[in-house]
Amino acid sequence: MATNIKAINVKLAYEKLLEIRDKTNLGSDQVLQQLESVYDVSQRYLRECKTGGLLSKVKSKNYFLFENNGKFSRPVNSGLYSGGIKQIGDFFSGILHNDLSMMSEEKITSACYVVAMSYCAAIDIIKKKADKKTPGTYFEVLVGHIYSRKLGLLPSKQVEVLNLDMDNAKLPTDFIFDLGKKKPKFHVPVKTSTRERVIQVWAHQRVLDGVYGVGRFLGTLVCMAETKLSTDTGTVVEICLPIQWQLYQMYIAQMKRIYYLDMPAKYEMLNNTFPKIPVRPFGQFFKDIDSLVAGSSD
């Protein structure tokens, strides 16, 4: 019964997060406060759950899952989770004061992983049906808030396409952060995982490049993980399509950065090959962003 109440608290905290986002704005202190509340109640729920180790087919990474009443969470990266959970206080305080300089990139990545994963793992178990939308929306609010604070402005979710006679045409997009005249604009798709749908990201970037000119929108995709759990065998794999990403990067558009919380090794290798795609742990965003804004970064 106590577990049930804790489950309800997770749902309520999430609903309140969306309410506060709509009432204030995505970058407000109140949203940050509520992100912290969602994290807290999710942790309280997860502490009531059992954990179980998984057979990891992913080199150098171990995974476990949370379990309650025969229902399972998605796989959780053990190293990131145990490392990140000690950093939560510093992380939220750093976001609040817009200063994460005292944290290493690794610590930021793992703390942000724990914050993202806690709600997702809890809701995986709590929800009656397989629910992809709620974790996706939550992760979008989290990443959107972090970008809003760091860049000091709010995003839009569509851009106008002023195309001669088509003056009412708007393109719905993921987040667009417009830094103003003679500065770059950020195109920020946010996905818990990508799979075959990822071609949309490059295609949207292509439309933005076509409408506004190449180089005006910096595409920075933010992803959580590419893990897949086979429930029959209890094994975890990563689903990656690096060659297809290279084809998209060559033939559709050029993404400036792809950030991961749980970085897949096959995508990390895209940093060291040619054509190169800069795929980085998300913690590096805080170090990258100034040079990206200044236009001095690759």
Place this chain on the structure above:
Amino acid sequence: MATNIKAINVKLAYEKLLEIRDKTNLGSDQVLQQLESVYDVSQRYLRECKTGGLLSKVKSKNYFLFENNGKFSRPVNSGLYSGGIKQIGDFFSGILHNDLSMMSEEKITSACYVVAMSYCAAIDIIKKKADKKTPGTYFEVLVGHIYSRKLGLLPSKQVEVLNLDMDNAKLPTDFIFDLGKKKPKFHVPVKTSTRERVIQVWAHQRVLDGVYGVGRFLGTLVCMAETKLSTDTGTVVEICLPIQWQLYQMYIAQMKRIYYLDMPAKYEMLNNTFPKIPVRPFGQFFKDIDSLVAGSSD
């Protein structure tokens, strides 16, 4: 009980269709014969179901649905269905002999609609969970078979990307029909409905254009319908994004044709505006194809 046996027959006929496709090939007479069997058993099942009228918010089109044991099919276009059902014999015989010249475009479209819809409507009711994959695969086999026969060759589902040092790179695609040297190749995505995923179609076309050169692959998307049933209110709407299609056509790649079985009015209008996208009833494929192959069609 009789209904249950008829439901099982629909499932078995579909499974046999996939088996035959794998054992023979997508364009074989055996596949056509089995498509006819799937149609027959689906009809026998649907004749056991009740039908119910729907409130259509789509101008000049009426819809109904099949119902059994409180489970519903997708919306069925009344005009296409009642018109097409009289043409089934001619349609299958025309496909077999590769000669549909005695049928009007309208009759071909409506007959093909009934063949596609019969299985989809039956399986909508029979399947326990919402099942998008089975209808999608069935429709892909149907359209793939029709293209194979008409073009007299079999498709592949990936193309090699011979890109200097990346000589093992392959791009998975929808159907590719390669007519050989100095002739066009057809890129044929097949979807029961498109919604927001459709940008993939233009993005794949863009990659093909980039790898092989613009104009080498003619993109012809084949769709069933864009209807959506609101089960609460029993109303049918069409979900269309014509301005976004225009942006994709301008900024990503140029699709040569988009064929529909149940043509949405908002997409039909794209034939008469600028930039123009040729969106046609599927029956017109049989009239278009010779001039497309000869390269003499817009």
